[in-house]
Amino acid sequence: MNGSAAALAELQALAALSTSDSTDILICPPSTLISRAKSVAGNVALGGQDCHASTSGAHTGDVAADMLKDAGASYVILGHSERREDHNERDEDVRSKAKTAWDAGLVTVICVGESLSEREADNTLDIIGGQLAGSIPDGATGENLVVAYEPIWAIGTGKVPTMSQIGEVHDFMRMRLERRFGEGVGRTVPLLYGGSVKPGNAEEIFAVSNVDGALVGGASLKASDFSAIITALDAA
Template sequence: MTPDLKPLIVGNWKMNGDRDQLDQLAILAHRISHEFQQSVDVVVCPPATLLYVAKTISEGSPLMVGAQDCHNEATGAHTGDISAEMIADCLAEFCIVGHSERRNNHRETNSHVAGKVKACWRAGLASIVCIGETKAQYDACEVDMIITKQITDSIPEGATEKDTIIAYEPFWAIGSTKIPSLKSLKEIHALIRDILVRRFGDHGLRIRILYGGSVRPENATELLSIQNVNGALVGGASLQTADFLAICQSCQSLVRNHY
């Protein structure tokens, strides 16, 4: 973790959750209000069907709300798509773009992702830009090349710490119990930081870099202790309020210990 950057924990519910889940969201908002307001930023990204209700429930608490994807156009004949402006109209503050499941399942390219980042900025949303490699690319020692190209091509010029967050998620770690070695994570996050600084100068020093991929209460402290890991993008564990809060608590403990 980087001491001078406030850490960020993001819960990505993916295609999970309905109105029954909102009781747990209310509990989360209450706990965040009383336990994490000063030390950790917390965001929940529910399905689009729950965005506005989630924001209403979290109103008055520091718990923030984000979406899981957006279209790059503001309006138009794009049946089934949701624009960044519509997300902002639901009072959300963040939007995940370029998640590996979108890149893989919907064949989204770096160019597609860059267009969505611009859409987020246009609508006043902070973009959480996901990058990461496949297992074959990891085993072939191509991580540096893949990460460099994704950052270069997926993030437009002018990115700042106010409108951009990076989430490194190795595709092969998502939904598994396997993660890169701590040594690899340290090297990869250092590489990401170096690329950001070279591209965006002082802003690159302050853009938060999250780690995602099998983040659980059991490994959160170890992962969040790594230099240039400024938080986590949490998938499955974010669906269980107790687990998600435990990850937030691990992050808060590290902050208090001056990591």
């Protein structure tokens, strides 16, 4: 819930700074800005921050996947920890939304992650495994699915897991995806790390096994910060 029309200047600056052909760049603004963002986004893809599981209907305040597509989005984030916590979204809710999003032609960025208490109880991999199984529908491919690992306790706190902790989870997710969907699909689904990613730690994070990119929060609000993270990924 950040951004007004004035923020489009940062997106325009990001598009000018980020000319990489090797890195996919995605911004997910509030739905109110997607159509206007399209005119200044350049090579930056656009996505929604959530969508409803139904294609249409009397769901005041919600946004349908087809509406996001019509506004200019090609992606949608689903199951973000703030949606799971603030709106009590369950894995099955995320799964239903993902099916609808795929039908609309959107690529889904499905988020998974553990709380601090779950991490301290050594339940991280059990939680991640359950979320992957419950949130991702059958029919996933490397073209319609991105998975983002965002430890809840690291979001906006400045705390970052150790590189070995990030690597353990990402290796585990890769293994689970390969086991369920086959090596061809499992190896091509991009895996992102999210949680206090910033220019100062991006290079180290991108060097971790099976980290293909980042789900960036606060550092994405400034073109200079986000472009520095993109540069780090280009060099990884």
